Amino acid sequence: MDDFTSLFSEFDVLGAFWTNIQLTFFAAIFALVVGTVLAVMRISPVPSLRWAGSTYVTLIRNTPLTVIIVFCVLGLWGQLGITLSSDFQRNFFWLSVLGLTVYHAAFVCEALRSGVNTVPVGQAEAARAIGLDFAASARLIILPQAFRGAVAPLGNVLIALTKNSTVAAAGSVAETSGLLRTMIENRPDLILAIFFIFAFGFVLIVVPIGLATTSLSRRLAVAR
Amino acid sequence: MTRSTHRPRRTAGVAALGLVAALALVACSSDDGDDGATDGGTGGGGGTIRIGIKFDQPGLGFKDGDEYTGFDVDVARYVADKLGYSEDQIEFVESPSAQRETMLQNGQVDMIFATYSITDTRKEVISFAGPYFVAGQDLLVAVDDTSIGGPEDLDGKNLCSVTGSTSAQRIKDEYATGTNLLEQPGYSECVTALTAGTVDAVTTDDIILAGLAAIPANEGKVKVVGNPFSEENYGVGLPKDSDKCQAVTDAINAMLEDGSWQKALDDNVSASGYEPNADLNPPTPAACE
Numbered sequence: 001m002d003d004f005t006s007l008f009s010e011f012d013v014l015g016a017f018w019t020n021i022q023l024t025f026f027a028a029i030f031a032l033v034v035g036t037v038l039a040v041m042r043i044s045p046v047p048s049l050r051w052a053g054s055t056y057v058t059l060i061r062n063t064p065l066t067v068i069i070v071f072c073v074l075g076l077w078g079q080l081g082i083t084l085s086s087d088f089q090r091n092f093f094w095l096s097v098l099g100l101t102v103y104h105a106a107f108v109c110e111a112l113r114s115g116v117n118t119v120p121v122g123q124a125e126a127a128r129a130i131g132l133d134f135a136a137s138a139r140l141i142i143l144p145q146a147f148r149g150a151v152a153p154l155g156n157v158l159i160a161l162t163k164n165s166t167v168a169a170a171g172s173v174a175e176t177s178g179l180l181r182t183m184i185e186n187r188p189d190l191i192l193a194i195f196f197i198f199a200f201g202f203v204l205i206v207v208p209i210g211l212a213t214t215s216l217s218r219r220l221a222v223a224r
Numbered sequence: 225m226t227r228s229t230h231r232p233r234r235t236a237g238v239a240a241l242g243l244v245a246a247l248a249l250v251a252c253s254s255d256d257g258d259d260g261a262t263d264g265g266t267g268g269g270g271g272t273i274r275i276g277i278k279f280d281q282p283g284l285g286f287k288d289g290d291e292y293t294g295f296d297v298d299v300a301r302y303v304a305d306k307l308g309y310s311e312d313q314i315e316f317v318e319s320p321s322a323q324r325e326t327m328l329q330n331g332q333v334d335m336i337f338a339t340y341s342i343t344d345t346r347k348e349v350i351s352f353a354g355p356y357f358v359a360g361q362d363l364l365v366a367v368d369d370t371s372i373g374g375p376e377d378l379d380g381k382n383l384c385s386v387t388g389s390t391s392a393q394r395i396k397d398e399y400a401t402g403t404n405l406l407e408q409p410g411y412s413e414c415v416t417a418l419t420a421g422t423v424d425a426v427t428t429d430d431i432i433l434a435g436l437a438a439i440p441a442n443e444g445k446v447k448v449v450g451n452p453f454s455e456e457n458y459g460v461g462l463p464k465d466s467d468k469c470q471a472v473t474d475a476i477n478a479m480l481e482d483g484s485w486q487k488a489l490d491d492n493v494s495a496s497g498y499e500p501n502a503d504l505n506p507p508t509p510a511a512c513e
Contacts, residue, residue, distance in 0.1 A: 070413075074413065074416070074417065077422070078416075078417055078420055078422045079420060079422075088382070088404035088405075089404075089405070092406075169387055169407075169409075170387075170408075170409055172387075172405070172406050172407040172408065174407075178387045178388060178407065180388075181322055181387055181388025182387075182388040182389075182390075184322045184388070185321060185322065185388050185389065185390065186345065186390065187345055188324075188325040188326075188345060188346055188349055189325075189345050189346075189348045189349050191325070191326065
């Protein structure tokens, strides 16, 4: 037991988890915004927008997240010199948020499109019939109903994002999976305890998200 | 009627699934089992010996097609030979840093030669023979860089190391608190960043850096500073209380005496002009406890 508690004093376990929560928080907000824009593009009547939206989704959804994060750090920063923060370490944090956002926006877009499919066609036709243009009918009629129908799949995307935030280790961000490696390197005698800490930590973070989205999706579902 | 034809089919499906699962389990367990590898005997005979090495460290432990090269590999071959195993009885297995102790404990490998530093926490779960080499933490810099002569020159510079390694943290804690740290999954990414000019130095043990500097793609572009500031005793990892410890120690002593040790070093890492720390090398293997 002393060994177990010494792991917490020897390594900044809580700090590492906090970094993952921050990565998840910012990437979730940005991905929701970008993903909504993409979803609107994909259902819009303009062919070039639809094409651009589906190209983005096809390209990004089929690229491994590690490749995207490594590209952000070694490509954007390493080769092109793009910095998102004047602080050296913070720069990697934001580059990783960028990578996570780009990747998960594609999944948010698809989750929202599944929500759009729950909206009866009659709703869109009625919106156009009373004189709303596409932008107004999307904003006032379709998207509000689509969001309510897409709560559960969006929750799944959020859960995936939470766990995928560990890929930021490849982008030089000091978070849990990097710390996991450090701890195994230094304390091989406590390997099972170390795995237990991280598994339990993620369960603690992810289970509430699942419960919240399940109850939200029930409460917000449109009765038809 | 349709029901009765459906039911047996479903049962057959379930049975098939169970069979597949059982087969998968058998396949898994035979994978890490001991098909003659761990029969303990030092006499060689019919069995093979499984040796854990790195596959991704040029000059030390490297898999090139189906060839294995490097200093660790040459020492491993020499020791295996002394234990009575011929070349074709050796099976090299990849042993990434994080899995080394587990692989020894589970019997997936019989011994490990993989830049394996002897430490007290590791000794609690496995045994070591050796050291067969004493490395020191050092820096790799661009070949025309004269501004970095040691870790204290790194304030305000960008330094690359591998995620989870202690070496970069040591520099930040003990030498230059103002160092900017880039952590990458592997050393090759670090060397890429170094040759691209994004980082000023790469840090880990000198012999690993020398191996990286010696590969053709990097030759003439990077150099090892040659000012080691730690002491890493590379040992042979063995299962806890292994009966092979004394035989391995004897083999290492023989290798040091007959010149094969120096030859292995020259063949693998000296191309870049690297000289091991002469105060500590060649090392004297410790007695087996």
